[in-house]
Amino acid sequence: KSEENSSSVVRLDGMTGQATTLHSRSSDDGWGYSGLVAHPDGTVFVTSHEAEGNNSSVSVIGLDPAGGAKFTVTRPLGEVVTWGSQVLHSIIVAGDGNAYVPYTYAEYGSTAEPFQWNYLKLLRVSSEGASANIDVYDWVSTYNPDGPMVYDVNMITNADQGILATWESIYSLGWDKPTEVRWHMAVVGGGGASVGDLPGSVEYMDSVAPVLQL
Secondary structure (H helix, E strand, C coil): CEECCEEEEEEECCCCCCEEEEEEEECCCCCCEEEEEECCCCCEEEEEEEEECCEEEEEEEEECCCCCEEEEEEEEEEECCCCCCEEECCCEECCCCCEEEEEEEEEECCCCCCEEEEEEEEEEECCCCCEEEEEEEEEEEECCCCCCCEEEEEEEECCCCCEEEEEEEEEECCCCCCCEEEEEEEEEECCEEEEEECCCCCCCCCCCCCCCCC
């Protein structure tokens, strides 16, 4: 449930329809919650992108459906240089029992020679609140005032060994050089990421979404 500058996670009783608020938060920037997923043990993971002054952070909040927060895991992102310079992507619970949430952000170079560093990272959180911050991929690109040069971050569970992620990295937008786009994939498990080019990818294809084949 979202209202102006505030958000709440509400549990509805399937028999009576009674609403119980599990967690609430407010933000002067109105960012609020951005994703929600349930764990098999009942824990509800909620993701949040928060700002305080010119600095921001991403958080994963673990909720007990009986009421109340079990834990909050927060990772600072630093200064918000431009709107959109930091992006929180969709969350999943993988077969290893952990929640995975990718986030991306950009850091900008000098105005004399505009460029930016782009970062793709994963926050892994267990239903007990244990966490790890995983570096997936970083690259330098031409300047983009709209944020990190990464699109279509998708994930699928890799049995009980972690996840497989795919995404589109943009290295240049063609303003002063030819557009350069690459598709990548990463197998993430054990606290690290093994990154490679996505097989069969071509420059102008649409998004790639991994799915389960039975």
